[in-house]
Amino acid sequence: MQTIRLILNDKFIWLLSGSVLLATLVPVTGSAKPIASFAVSAGIFWIFLLHGIRLDRQEVIAGFRNWRLQSAVFGFVFGAMVLAGLVLSQILEGYIASMIAVGFLYLGCLPSTIQSAASYTAIAKGNVGASVVAAATVNLSSIVITPVFFALLASSVGIVITGASFIKIMTMLLLPFVIGQLIQQWARPWVAQYSGLVGWSDKIAISLAVYVAFSGAVAAGIWNQVPGDQFLIVALAIAALLIFAFGGAWLLGGVAGFVINDRKALLFGGAQKSIAVGAPLAAILFPAEAAGLLLIPLLFYHLTSLILSAPLAVRLSKL
Known part of the structure; x- marks a missing residue:
């Protein structure tokens, strides 16, 4: 019962699912596309500004004292998971749409979550402080590591990440993070005071990026280009990746x-x-129609990992 309640109460699951459904029924088209693109860019800037404000430098310094755990998380996220994503993308190439196969490599190169990892660690009665620091560290590192790893590995399948894209990444991800760190002393009390509203704005900005990206894929004919059996293959691959990851x-x-x-x-x-x-990051690197396909493995993985984490956390809380 507690497991079901945790899943039903996770509003982010419903927001992301709703974004995909809305994009399928009412995709962004025509004159609305530039407006939506600007809104996504503003949302991306806001997300990473919040990351900069929330990440306490003293917490990071303290967390590094448990260097063995931090190293293990870092190595697993950017080592084992990157390798697993690369292997899956190569195995699936030719069986599913090429951009979806590349999406598994992209998924492998991404950092772990911050809020969800900390929340489920807390439910499992684990080391929450170390979890927050580890996730925050890999997320900060991912601003550089994820695009570099993805660019190097994706070049083997013809995906080229240009220098202009890296400049855009620095402008849209690193710059707001640095600004957030600089104004942290004054902005953190405000963020804490309006935590509920700020938390919703964060989730809505992410959902908007998913909505616009998936709208591009729908407009490009994803439901006609990608038959149902390919989605079954994706689901099986996600299940295998989840078993490997957890x-x-x-x-x-x-x-x-x-x-x-x-x-x-x-x-x-x-x-x-x-x-x-x-x-x-997908919205920065690719046009919407390509980003929508690229994000399919991530959407499947993220939603199912949240659903899987709920019963795992409850069970582990008894150990």
Whole structure:
């Protein structure tokens, strides 16, 4: 019962699902596209400004004292998961639409979530502080690491990330983060005071990026270009990746000899993937029709990992 309540109460699941449904029924077209594109850019800037305001420098410094756990999360997120995404993308090439196959590589290169990882670690009665710091660290690092890894690995399948794209990434992701850090002293009390409203604005901005990207895919004829059996293949691949991610992160914690609370932090901090970074970055790197296809594996993975995390966290809370 607690598991079902956790899933039903996660409004972000409903927001993302609603974004995909709305894009299918009422995609952005015509003269509305430039307006939607500007709104997405503004939303991306806002998301990373909030990241900069929320991430306390002292928490990061303190968290690095548990360097073994931080290293394990970092290595699993940007090592094992990148390799898994690359392998899956190569296996699936030729069986599903090329851009969706590349989406598995893109998924593998992304950082873990911050809020969800911390929330489920808390429910599981794990090391919440270490979870927050680990997720925040990989998210900060991802501003550079994710596009670089993806550019290097995607070049083998003909995807080219230009220098102009990297400049745009720095402008839309790194610049607002730095501004957020600079104004943190004055802005954090305001963010804390209006945490509910700010939290919703964050989620809505991410959902808008998903909506516009998927609208492009719908307008390009995704439902005609991608038959149902390809979505079944994607679902099976996502299931395999979830088993690898959650099983691998848990086993790594055991092999490394972590105490149970640190293993729980590694599990949720290593296995989940951030759509808060994935959707905005895809909007920067690709036109909407390509970004919509690229995001399909991430959407499947993110939603199912949240649903899977709920019963796992409840079960682990008893250990």
